[in-house]
Amino acid sequence: MKRIFFRNKFLPYLLIAPQMVVTIIFFLWPAGEAVLQSFQREDAFGLHTTWVGLANYRALFQDPAYIYSLQVTVVFTIGVTALALISALLLALAVDRTTKAGSTYTTLLVWPYAVAPAVVGVLWWFLFNPTIGLMPYLLSLVGYHWDHALKGDDAMILVIISAAWPQVSYNFLFFVAGLKSIPASMREAAAIDGAGPVKRFFTITLPLLSPTTFFLVVVNFVYAMFATFPVIDATTQGGPADATNILVYKVYQDGFVGLNLGSSAAQSVVLLAIVIVLTVIQFRFIERRIEY
Amino acid sequence: MVENRPILNILAHLVLILGVLVVAFPIYIAFIASTHGPTDFLSGLIPLTPGHDTWHTYMTMLTTGMQTSGMPPLSLQMMNSLIMALTIAIGKISISIISAYAIVYFRFPFRNLAFWLIFITLMLPVEVRILPTYKVVADLGMLDTYAGLTIPLIASATATFLFRQVFLTIPDELMEAARIDGAGPMKFFWDILLPMSRNNIAALFVILFIYGWNQYLWPLLITTDASHYTIVMGIKRMADVADSQPQWNYIMATAILAMLPPVLVVIFMQKLFVKGLIETEK
Amino acid sequence: MAAITLEAVGKSYAGGVKVVHSIDLAIEDGEFVVLVGPSGCGKSTLLRMVAGLETVTEGQISIGGRMVNEVEPAERDIAMVFQNYALYPHMTVRQNLAYGLKNRKMAKDEITRRVDEAAQILEIGAFLDRKPRALSGGQRQRVAMGRAIVREPAAFLFDEPLSNLDAKLRVQMRGEIKQLQARLGTTSIYVTHDQLEAMTLAHRLVVLNGGRIEQVGTPLEVYRKPASTFVAAFIGSPAMNLLEARAEGGVAHVGGGRVPLEAAVSGTVTLGLRPEDVRPVDAGTDGAFVLKLAYVEELGAQKLVHGTVEGHKFACALPSDALLGDELHLVPEPGAAHGFDAQSGKRLG
Numbered sequence: 001m002k003r004i005f006f007r008n009k010f011l012p013y014l015l016i017a018p019q020m021v022v023t024i025i026f027f028l029w030p031a032g033e034a035v036l037q038s039f040q041r042e043d044a045f046g047l048h049t050t051w052v053g054l055a056n057y058r059a060l061f062q063d064p065a066y067i068y069s070l071q072v073t074v075v076f077t078i079g080v081t082a083l084a085l086i087s088a089l090l091l092a093l094a095v096d097r098t099t100k101a102g103s104t105y106t107t108l109l110v111w112p113y114a115v116a117p118a119v120v121g122v123l124w125w126f127l128f129n130p131t132i133g134l135m136p137y138l139l140s141l142v143g144y145h146w147d148h149a150l151k152g153d154d155a156m157i158l159v160i161i162s163a164a165w166p167q168v169s170y171n172f173l174f175f176v177a178g179l180k181s182i183p184a185s186m187r188e189a190a191a192i193d194g195a196g197p198v199k200r201f202f203t204i205t206l207p208l209l210s211p212t213t214f215f216l217v218v219v220n221f222v223y224a225m226f227a228t229f230p231v232i233d234a235t236t237q238g239g240p241a242d243a244t245n246i247l248v249y250k251v252y253q254d255g256f257v258g259l260n261l262g263s264s265a266a267q268s269v270v271l272l273a274i275v276i277v278l279t280v281i282q283f284r285f286i287e288r289r290i291e292y
Numbered sequence: 293m294v295e296n297r298p299i300l301n302i303l304a305h306l307v308l309i310l311g312v313l314v315v316a317f318p319i320y321i322a323f324i325a326s327t328h329g330p331t332d333f334l335s336g337l338i339p340l341t342p343g344h345d346t347w348h349t350y351m352t353m354l355t356t357g358m359q360t361s362g363m364p365p366l367s368l369q370m371m372n373s374l375i376m377a378l379t380i381a382i383g384k385i386s387i388s389i390i391s392a393y394a395i396v397y398f399r400f401p402f403r404n405l406a407f408w409l410i411f412i413t414l415m416l417p418v419e420v421r422i423l424p425t426y427k428v429v430a431d432l433g434m435l436d437t438y439a440g441l442t443i444p445l446i447a448s449a450t451a452t453f454l455f456r457q458v459f460l461t462i463p464d465e466l467m468e469a470a471r472i473d474g475a476g477p478m479k480f481f482w483d484i485l486l487p488m489s490r491n492n493i494a495a496l497f498v499i500l501f502i503y504g505w506n507q508y509l510w511p512l513l514i515t516t517d518a519s520h521y522t523i524v525m526g527i528k529r530m531a532d533v534a535d536s537q538p539q540w541n542y543i544m545a546t547a548i549l550a551m552l553p554p555v556l557v558v559i560f561m562q563k564l565f566v567k568g569l570i571e572t573e574k
Numbered sequence: 575m576a577a578i579t580l581e582a583v584g585k586s587y588a589g590g591v592k593v594v595h596s597i598d599l600a601i602e603d604g605e606f607v608v609l610v611g612p613s614g615c616g617k618s619t620l621l622r623m624v625a626g627l628e629t630v631t632e633g634q635i636s637i638g639g640r641m642v643n644e645v646e647p648a649e650r651d652i653a654m655v656f657q658n659y660a661l662y663p664h665m666t667v668r669q670n671l672a673y674g675l676k677n678r679k680m681a682k683d684e685i686t687r688r689v690d691e692a693a694q695i696l697e698i699g700a701f702l703d704r705k706p707r708a709l710s711g712g713q714r715q716r717v718a719m720g721r722a723i724v725r726e727p728a729a730f731l732f733d734e735p736l737s738n739l740d741a742k743l744r745v746q747m748r749g750e751i752k753q754l755q756a757r758l759g760t761t762s763i764y765v766t767h768d769q770l771e772a773m774t775l776a777h778r779l780v781v782l783n784g785g786r787i788e789q790v791g792t793p794l795e796v797y798r799k800p801a802s803t804f805v806a807a808f809i810g811s812p813a814m815n816l817l818e819a820r821a822e823g824g825v826a827h828v829g830g831g832r833v834p835l836e837a838a839v840s841g842t843v844t845l846g847l848r849p850e851d852v853r854p855v856d857a858g859t860d861g862a863f864v865l866k867l868a869y870v871e872e873l874g875a876q877k878l879v880h881g882t883v884e885g886h887k888f889a890c891a892l893p894s895d896a897l898l899g900d901e902l903h904l905v906p907e908p909g910a911a912h913g914f915d916a917q918s919g920k921r922l923g
Contacts, residue, residue, distance in 0.1 A: 012394040012400045018391070026428060028409065116505070117506065122547050126543070132333055168315075227417075271419070272415070
């Protein structure tokens with residue numbers, strides 16, 4: 001809050017109007033519509049809508065396909081977050097150890113973040129292509145027959161790798177910043193107290209890094225749950241047999257392909273609730289980060 | 293570094309080199325694939341060394357596109373992507389900076405309401421409200437237009453909060469000095485606030501350019517007419533050719549061209565990119 | 575150049591908190607007035623009301639005979655120097671100086687002339703093309719003053735302009751501000767919490783406490799005849815000794831001695847004696863009071879002796895060669911004792 005401010009009756013409204021117009025028309029209005037539709041059912045011709053209360057939600061949570069999609073989302077989200085965080089932390093620790101070459105490595109490691117998720121999907125799809133891809137060929141040498149078009153587990157591994165790949169760069173940058181903010185004196189004191197590098201990592205570095213880690217866990221959850229649509233669409237399209245059909249992909253499929261408006265709206269509202277919970281967690285965390 | 297342990301240093305370099313290789317490997321393979329002629333893929337394994345069709349492949353894609361799947365030339369798609377990325381970046385920055393200015397430097401009725409409405413948009417990613425938003429855009433007749441591609445994406449709570457944060461750190465005395473120097477609200481904004489936020493604007497621009505260029509789901513829904521295709525969504529349409537073997541060399545050339553602009557931006561403006569990334573999360 | 579008058583000026587905030595109470599003050603054309611007081615006494619608020627940066631909720635402020643309560647800061651013909659300088663960080667020194675003039679649509683030649691003149695006066699010509707971040711604290715301070723000078727305003731308003739400088743530079747800049755004001759003859763209001771700065775700079779001091787004026791006067795008036803115990807304790811360093819004493823017919827009895835007061839009062843009074851206004855005498859001297867020594871601070875030219883008189887803390891400044899025992903017998907210099915009402919703290923006589 002500024003102590004002092006301009007006095008002007010109309011100017012502030014004029015300044016804030018564009019943002020308000022876009023927000024209301026393209027954010028609040030559709031979101032309200034989704035909430036409304038989730039309580040309604042439309043007939044086959046789109047002529048009548050009837051008020052059905054919680055029926056859409058009840059149907060949703062009794063639908064084995066939706067429950068399955070929830071499970072798939074959990075596995076996928078945890079897989080992407082774990083893979084992206086652990087690889088990024090390893091790289092960040094390594095960069096933190098190198099004195100001279102650090103910035104060169106950083107440059108070589110950050111650019112995947114700029115590659116569109118859809119393009120990332122296409123790249124890995126190509127690498128793992130069962131007929132021509134390099135990875136299936138290498139795997140066949142050790143006796144594994146890779147086929148993500150038929151095997152659900154293979155498909156899940158493919159989408160997790162593809163989705164984690166650009167996110168490693170993002171996490172890496174934040175871990176590097178986090179490590180830099182730990183005073184060297186702290187680690188030096190631990191070394192004088194007789195703690196070796198491994199012990200120091202677990203007793204000093206990791207605990208002091210926990211605000212960054214916690215923040216990144218939330219951000220990666222949000223990323224994996226909502227921003228990975230292009231990756232799924234470019235690689236497996238939710239298949240085989242819904243093995244990689246995560247919630248955001250299912251909303252799209254049921255809404256645009258299946259044209260089941262009521263169910264799609266109810267799914268949107270469920271996703272909305274998840275985003276709200278994650279956002280609240282993130283903001284409460286930011287408050288804590290300040291005092292840390 | 294606390295103590296000198298050569299083995300740990302070597303290990304650190306090994307981890308990093310491995311990381312760089314994993315990062316570069318898919319791109320290398322994609323580039324190699326784009327340099328080969330279509331027949332080179334019939335042998336059953338991706339070639340690992342460059343071929344001789346580079347010029348031909350890229351020129352074909354840039355100038356004529358792929359007729360079989362109704363793909364316009366990539367130059368057109370890249371132009372569409374550029375228009376989309378620039379409009380989104382400039383649009384988002386413009387409307388965010390002026391609304392942040394209103395919220396920080398003025399007191400007016402409904403100020404808090406406006407602030408909360410903007411805050412709520414944080415919780416409404418496009419993936420969540422995809423169908424009703426599509427319907428609104430369709431009802432407004434904005435399908436297959438640049439306006440439809442960009443305007444729904446230019447409201448951004450993140451950018452507004454970033455500028456709010458920047459403005460809050462600017463000392464009050466600067467505004468008081470400007471008032472004594474005879475600057476009104478708009479003059480203060482142009483002469484003082486805008487130049488002082490230059491670095492933040494540039495950093496945000498880098499992030500938003502990448503964001504805009506990489507949009508996939510939205511253009512996929514909004515454009516049915518090939519003349520409005522963007523390259524990132526176009527690549528998917530191309531890979532989707534039913535019942536025939538994908539034309540790997542063309543697809544990979546497209547992938548390379550689709551990632552080139554944002555990757556170059558990150559490499560050449562790394563400082564701004566890192567600043568923008570870390571700031572937008574505050 | 576202009577006179578500034580404040581008539582019954584008050585300020586209260588929305589919650590009903592009153593920070594300035596009915597201030598009356600007439601500042602003459604060309605006068606250098608310092609508002610001094612502890613933090614939270616309302617001095618900055620008062621200055622900012624004169625500048626137009628705070629609304630005036632009661633009373634009237636006039637500059638050069640014109641009522642300015644509702645006038646925009648830019649239209650008041652004033653210039654202000656801020657504590658943190660408030661230089662525009664993205665502009666060069668030259669642009670900083672010229673910005674206010676440009677906004678007034680002044681002719682280019684005139685702007686150049688004024689900027690060059692100010693730069694010469696303040697000796698900042700060498701870094702006119704640098705940005706503020708490339709300057710030292712003292713140089714920034716000069717630029718901030720330059721920005722005020724080029725405007726050739728009716729009044730300068732200084733808001734603790736030296737408090738961000740180190741002690742040595744502060745003394746130097748203090749002298750420069752004094753000379754500058756004498757040379758330009760521009761009416762100035764200067765806010766500070768530093769009593770020494772206030773004493774050295776002011777033509778007239780305004781001592782503020784709790785949003786009210788405690789005393790207005792020249793530095794010597796305020797020093798010699800503080801109107802209250804608050805002023806007595808605030809002005810002068812080391813601070814005046816204040817002790818409870820019983821008075822009879824204008825003589826205060828303390829520490830076994832007798833101290834004559836100006837007014838013929840009886841009963842309990844607060845006796846004020848400046849450390850430099852007492853003199854050691856031989857034991858048994860008529861009227862002398864006894865100081866029990868605690869510790870001594872050597873200041874070079876003199877020594878500061880701390881102790882107690884009848885259990886009250888008491889300090890006195892003595893020549894550096896003074897001989898000390900466990901006790902000192904002291905008498906006040908003639909006419910140097912101050913008497914204050916024990917309840918209200920107001921000066922007696």
